[in-house]
Amino acid sequence: MIREITLQELDSAKFVSEKVQEISSAVGDRTAINALSGGVDSSVVTMLGHQALGKNLRTLFIQNGLMREGEAEQVVAMFRKLDVNVEIIDARKEFFNALKGVTDPEEKREAITQTFYREVFGKIVRESGAKFLLQGTILTDVDETVAGIKRQHNVFEQLGIDPQKTFGYRILEPLIQLRKDAVRSVGKALGLPPVLFDRIPFPGPALSARVIGEVTPERIETVRKATVITERLLKETGAFQYLAILHEDRVTGIRNGKRDFGQQIEIRCWDSTDARTASPTNIPFETLRQLAEEITRDVAGVVSVTYNIATKPPSTIEAI
Amino acid sequence: MIREITLQELDSAKFVSEKVQEISSAVGDRTAINALSGGVDSSVVTMLGHQALGKNLRTLFIQNGLMREGEAEQVVAMFRKLDVNVEIIDARKEFFNALKGVTDPEEKREAITQTFYREVFGKIVRESGAKFLLQGTILTDVDETVAGIKRQHNVFEQLGIDPQKTFGYRILEPLIQLRKDAVRSVGKALGLPPVLFDRIPFPGPALSARVIGEVTPERIETVRKATVITERLLKETGAFQYLAILHEDRVTGIRNGKRDFGQQIEIRCWDSTDARTASPTNIPFETLRQLAEEITRDVAGVVSVTYNIATKPPSTIEAI
Numbered sequence: 001m002i003r004e005i006t007l008q009e010l011d012s013a014k015f016v017s018e019k020v021q022e023i024s025s026a027v028g029d030r031t032a033i034n035a036l037s038g039g040v041d042s043s044v045v046t047m048l049g050h051q052a053l054g055k056n057l058r059t060l061f062i063q064n065g066l067m068r069e070g071e072a073e074q075v076v077a078m079f080r081k082l083d084v085n086v087e088i089i090d091a092r093k094e095f096f097n098a099l100k101g102v103t104d105p106e107e108k109r110e111a112i113t114q115t116f117y118r119e120v121f122g123k124i125v126r127e128s129g130a131k132f133l134l135q136g137t138i139l140t141d142v143d144e145t146v147a148g149i150k151r152q153h154n155v156f157e158q159l160g161i162d163p164q165k166t167f168g169y170r171i172l173e174p175l176i177q178l179r180k181d182a183v184r185s186v187g188k189a190l191g192l193p194p195v196l197f198d199r200i201p202f203p204g205p206a207l208s209a210r211v212i213g214e215v216t217p218e219r220i221e222t223v224r225k226a227t228v229i230t231e232r233l234l235k236e237t238g239a240f241q242y243l244a245i246l247h248e249d250r251v252t253g254i255r256n257g258k259r260d261f262g263q264q265i266e267i268r269c270w271d272s273t274d275a276r277t278a279s280p281t282n283i284p285f286e287t288l289r290q291l292a293e294e295i296t297r298d299v300a301g302v303v304s305v306t307y308n309i310a311t312k313p314p315s316t317i318e319a320i
Numbered sequence: 321m322i323r324e325i326t327l328q329e330l331d332s333a334k335f336v337s338e339k340v341q342e343i344s345s346a347v348g349d350r351t352a353i354n355a356l357s358g359g360v361d362s363s364v365v366t367m368l369g370h371q372a373l374g375k376n377l378r379t380l381f382i383q384n385g386l387m388r389e390g391e392a393e394q395v396v397a398m399f400r401k402l403d404v405n406v407e408i409i410d411a412r413k414e415f416f417n418a419l420k421g422v423t424d425p426e427e428k429r430e431a432i433t434q435t436f437y438r439e440v441f442g443k444i445v446r447e448s449g450a451k452f453l454l455q456g457t458i459l460t461d462v463d464e465t466v467a468g469i470k471r472q473h474n475v476f477e478q479l480g481i482d483p484q485k486t487f488g489y490r491i492l493e494p495l496i497q498l499r500k501d502a503v504r505s506v507g508k509a510l511g512l513p514p515v516l517f518d519r520i521p522f523p524g525p526a527l528s529a530r531v532i533g534e535v536t537p538e539r540i541e542t543v544r545k546a547t548v549i550t551e552r553l554l555k556e557t558g559a560f561q562y563l564a565i566l567h568e569d570r571v572t573g574i575r576n577g578k579r580d581f582g583q584q585i586e587i588r589c590w591d592s593t594d595a596r597t598a599s600p601t602n603i604p605f606e607t608l609r610q611l612a613e614e615i616t617r618d619v620a621g622v623v624s625v626t627y628n629i630a631t632k633p634p635s636t637i638e639a640i
Contacts, residue, residue: 249568252640303635307626
């Protein structure tokens, strides 16, 4: 059982200095490595690792082909301003190969985990000689994995997997006692720019968690385009999280007066403080109309758009 | 090319007396038969036929297992008050057998058409000796069939099918020049009670048009329960049409703290005058919340509910 540090009891500055100290002690003068996705959790971990280890931390951005539009370039540019060097690793082929024909959500996550840890990141870690891996696991990931709701890609010990035996390195998870609100507070204390630590949550399996059914480069491109529109139009809501999901179900549409058996995008926009419970945001109807209009106009093949109106529970924030 | 009679140019009383005269002349002292679904179109046709033919019209309600909750009983009771006798024919087994394993929307419609005309209704018509079939085809059905958007179950001539050769009877379609708004006006002129001619449109293939993927008794029961809630809560909107659709895609949910890979219901509610174009109704957010709460609470297996926000075109009113 992991002891939670709530936002109320968190002393962010003290937390930062303790974690910097812990990472520094654990790694010593050896090297650590971490993967930065650009999300809040991995960004905070990168800064903690950077403060603890300086040049002895190697930070990679794995381009798995599942990220949002321009994401790799933006993340690298932002961290460059913070004097943190981030290497981009192009692994699109490896991930799409592993995802070919996979439709079950758990098998997708497993394919991504295996590709990430064994084939792509694991290989780099082994070749680099780094013995420590910094990860941004937070308490909600652990809860959901233990409860069997979702298998988060970075929760090993809770599942009885020894990463040292299985993957050959030790995992450090400095954020494991925190939930999302506390992580943001630590981000502020670390001096991260608001644009970074205020980012809406984005799942580990990236856009593959936003595609129901098989993940192909074409289907990822469809949901990526819908995501650009969704994020642009819903940014001003200030909501906890907003996302676009590509359904596998086909629905009837009309294009140029002819039947077009097309695709559907579902929009979700959540009010929440810690992701444990969430309610759909009461978005102005004009914004919903605008979302549907732009998505059906600009995203090829999409003839229908819906807005989620269920709460978590019994729904979850992501669809798969 | 069928000449449209618009609501503006329609003289309902004159239309009724002309159609009653036409039906009467065509049928003479022979008998006609018609199937009443309880929708506006077939209700209006039943009354026209009743006025034209009296006891020489035999009206059947085919219980195909795809109707809404209590629909057969309500329709029969309402027409009894109008002195029209309606026979209920239980054909649930025949329809579900024909729909087994069928997932393509066009094949579903075809299975229903074939079962209805050849196996169930066709058999009764042949045995009854009736030579005329009264049908509630309206102009929008013809447009959509010709355009290839949807294959309506009652449009034969437009598709080059001769019902006399194929099915052994002649089809009379007294409403074929009208769109929905004009049909309602004729309903008023016929003295139908508002509850009948003001009914929201309901598709020929009934709830099978509200199930994406295979139609089984269990899946129909799911969408039927969601439909009861949807119709009760959206009645007050006064919208043109509102409906619940059961998706085939599975989405993640949580029940009692455990993962529940469940089902999703999509709600559509349309503002429209003639079904040719339509916009989603701006429903109060509290009503949407209520819909989602009741559906996820009372409809077994459903963990997620969405609301359609796309217009027609490029969407269509029904999903399949």
